[in-house]
Amino acid sequence: MAYFQRHKGIFPLLLLLPGLLWLIVFFAVPLYYQAKISLNTGSPFEGFHFAWHWSTYTDAIKTYHTQFIRSFIYAGASTGLSLLIGYPLAYAIAFRGGRWRNALLLAVILPFFVTYLVRTLAWETILDDASPLVSFLQTLGIVGKNGHVLATTSAVIAGITYNFLPFMILPLYAALERIDGRLLEAGSDLYGNRRSVFTRVTLPLSMPGVVAGVLLTFIPAAGDFVNAALLGSPKQTMIGNVIQSRYLEVNDYPTAAALSFMLMAIILVLVAVWAKIAGTESLMGAETAR
Amino acid sequence: MTTEAYPAPAAATAKPARPPGVSPWRRAGRAVLHWSLPVYAAIALAYLLFPIVIIIWFSFNNTHSRFNFVWQGWTLKHWKDPFQVPGLLDALKISIEIALLSTLIATALGTMMALALVRYEFRGRAPLNFFIFLPLATPEIVLGAALLSLFLSQSHYFHLGFGTILIAHVMFNISFVVVTVRSRLIGFDRHLEEAAQDLGANAWQTFWRVTLPLIAPGVLAAALLAFALSIDDFVITNLNSGSTVTYPLFIWGAARVSIPPEVNIVATMIFVVTVIAAIFTVWQSRRAEKLSEIRPEQEAIA
Numbered sequence: 118m119a120y121f122q123r124h125k126g127i128f129p130l131l132l133l134l135p136g137l138l139w140l141i142v143f144f145a146v147p148l149y150y151q152a153k154i155s156l157n158t159g160s161p162f163e164g165f166h167f168a169w170h171w172s173t174y175t176d177a178i179k180t181y182h183t184q185f186i187r188s189f190i191y192a193g194a195s196t197g198l199s200l201l202i203g204y205p206l207a208y209a210i211a212f213r214g215g216r217w218r219n220a221l222l223l224a225v226i227l228p229f230f231v232t233y234l235v236r237t238l239a240w241e242t243i244l245d246d247a248s249p250l251v252s253f254l255q256t257l258g259i260v261g262k263n264g265h266v267l268a269t270t271s272a273v274i275a276g277i278t279y280n281f282l283p284f285m286i287l288p289l290y291a292a293l294e295r296i297d298g299r300l301l302e303a304g305s306d307l308y309g310n311r312r313s314v315f316t317r318v319t320l321p322l323s324m325p326g327v328v329a330g331v332l333l334t335f336i337p338a339a340g341d342f343v344n345a346a347l348l349g350s351p352k353q354t355m356i357g358n359v360i361q362s363r364y365l366e367v368n369d370y371p372t373a374a375a376l377s378f379m380l381m382a383i384i385l386v387l388v389a390v391w392a393k394i395a396g397t398e399s400l401m402g403a404e405t406a407r
Numbered sequence: 408m409t410t411e412a413y414p415a416p417a418a419a420t421a422k423p424a425r426p427p428g429v430s431p432w433r434r435a436g437r438a439v440l441h442w443s444l445p446v447y448a449a450i451a452l453a454y455l456l457f458p459i460v461i462i463i464w465f466s467f468n469n470t471h472s473r474f475n476f477v478w479q480g481w482t483l484k485h486w487k488d489p490f491q492v493p494g495l496l497d498a499l500k501i502s503i504e505i506a507l508l509s510t511l512i513a514t515a516l517g518t519m520m521a522l523a524l525v526r527y528e529f530r531g532r533a534p535l536n537f538f539i540f541l542p543l544a545t546p547e548i549v550l551g552a553a554l555l556s557l558f559l560s561q562s563h564y565f566h567l568g569f570g571t572i573l574i575a576h577v578m579f580n581i582s583f584v585v586v587t588v589r590s591r592l593i594g595f596d597r598h599l600e601e602a603a604q605d606l607g608a609n610a611w612q613t614f615w616r617v618t619l620p621l622i623a624p625g626v627l628a629a630a631l632l633a634f635a636l637s638i639d640d641f642v643i644t645n646l647n648s649g650s651t652v653t654y655p656l657f658i659w660g661a662a663r664v665s666i667p668p669e670v671n672i673v674a675t676m677i678f679v680v681t682v683i684a685a686i687f688t689v690w691q692s693r694r695a696e697k698l699s700e701i702r703p704e705q706e707a708i709a
Contacts, residue, residue, distance in 0.1 A: 146557060
């Protein structure tokens with residue numbers, strides 16, 4: 118290691134520099150420009166100029182608070198659903214998978230190998246009024262005789278849940294798989310029944326996976342707009358839809374930038390609160406689990 | 408599922424020391440309990456895989472109108488010439504070019520960063536780790552919108568198009584590469600490098616002949632992930648593409664009018680290629696694991 122030690126001072130810097138510069142210029146600096154644009158005033162026709170125009174923020178909240186609240190409700194609902202669907206699946210793969218573990222894990226990430234938009238469009242096909250599934254649900258009475266599934270809140274939440282479910286399963290599996298089987302044996306040797314072994318041993322030990330999975334599902338879900346655009350109606354508009362249309366269709370840059378900034382701020386606050394509740398240790402563990 | 412209500416108390420009272428001759432009810436209850444988890448897991452897996460089946464299936468749909476929502480019978484006509492839809496092939500080409508370039512750049516930069524972060528103790532390593540983690544914790548829409556703010560503000564230097572898409576893809580891929588390669592490096596045995604140097608290899612030779620081959624599965628996995636993320640990205644690309652159309656953007660445009668079955672065909676093709684690549688990566692890393700398992704025994708012999 119003579120070479121590495123001699124150049125200890127600059128060598129790591131040289132390795133870090135190109136990637137770090139890229140992240141600074143194209144991740145950190147853009148946030149500064151976004152902050153600046155959010156305080157601009159003007160109109161798409163006359164052009165914008167910087168003016169510490171804070172009322173963009175208050176106006177944006179006044180106009181779009183419904184979409185904000187809706188985004189977080191949808192994200193929360195689909196995160197909860199992902200946990201309900203994902204935990205038993207991850208548990209089954211980790212403890213009952215046997216030699217099929219890797220194949221099952223591959224099956225879990227298979228949806229990622231199909232383009233995101235095509236996956237979501239497939240749900241449009243599945244939930245279409247003419248589809249067999251919808252007529253089946255109509256016969257069961259779950260959906261009204263002439264009822265729709267598409268363009269409803271349920272469709273959007275189901276779509277979001279589907280698209281981000283693997284993000285929940287993978288860290289859960291990583292945490293469950295690492296649990297030492299002897300601890301579970303010890304639990305039942307000490308007269309713990311199945312339920313108490315689960316709640317007192319398995320569940321606490323898998324918490325890093327739960328913490329990571331919730332973050333990895335909730336963050337993209339809160340910012341998503343594809344599911345609301347393809348599976349919802351204007352009644353399901355989320356904050357992501359507003360941001361992208363303000364930027365690309367209306368060219369109302371200050372409002373779009375302000376909304377984007379607030380979305381990031383709220384998510385960072387939620388992540389910090391979540392880290393406080395769950396403990397930073399498991400958050401860091403979660404980070405390495407990825 | 409109604410029978411599930413019964414076995415719960417049976418399991419709760421189950422103690423290891425149970426007299427022989429278990430009642431058939433209890434046995435049935437246990438069987439339900441034993442099978443309910445695999446059945447639930449199988450349903451969850453089916454939910455994950457069902458849309459993929461639909462996508463592949465509807466690529467064979469004998470559509471007469473421009474819509475591909477209702478099944479109308481089998482045909483191979485779309486598979487015969489999937490690229491006759493105007494714009495689809497160009498969009499796919501641009502997507503592949505951007506994916507290859509961004510994977511190459513991000514994998515190189517990210518691997519270097521991972522090496523520096525795992526190998527060296529230096530001040531500011533913890534905040535640096537946090538900074539690299541930050542893009543992963545930011546919603547895509549914010550990443551894309553912020554980048555667009557930069558490009559709009561500095562429009563002398565940046566023209567929205569191929570270049571800005573590439574910049575964006577490298578940006579969001581770097582963090583993924585760092586995280587993936589780093590997890591591989593953490594279990595790395597540095598004695599191997601020391602041995603190489605003791606045997607007279609210089610730092611450069613050590614890196615190319617010892618370090619890189621050993622971390623290759625991690626780098627390969629990172630590259631595959633970066634490629635998949637890039638070719639699939641819609642949200643960030645949509646904001647920073649200008650008039651350039653990638654494959655996801657083509658679908659987005661088509662979704663407002665009608666989605667031809669050819670889109671499903673291309674999706675199926677990408678799916679098959681990625682599955683093969685993923686299986687290859689898993690096989691590679693298994694081989695590497697087996698190789699590293701051999702060593703301790705050899706040490707014991709020595």
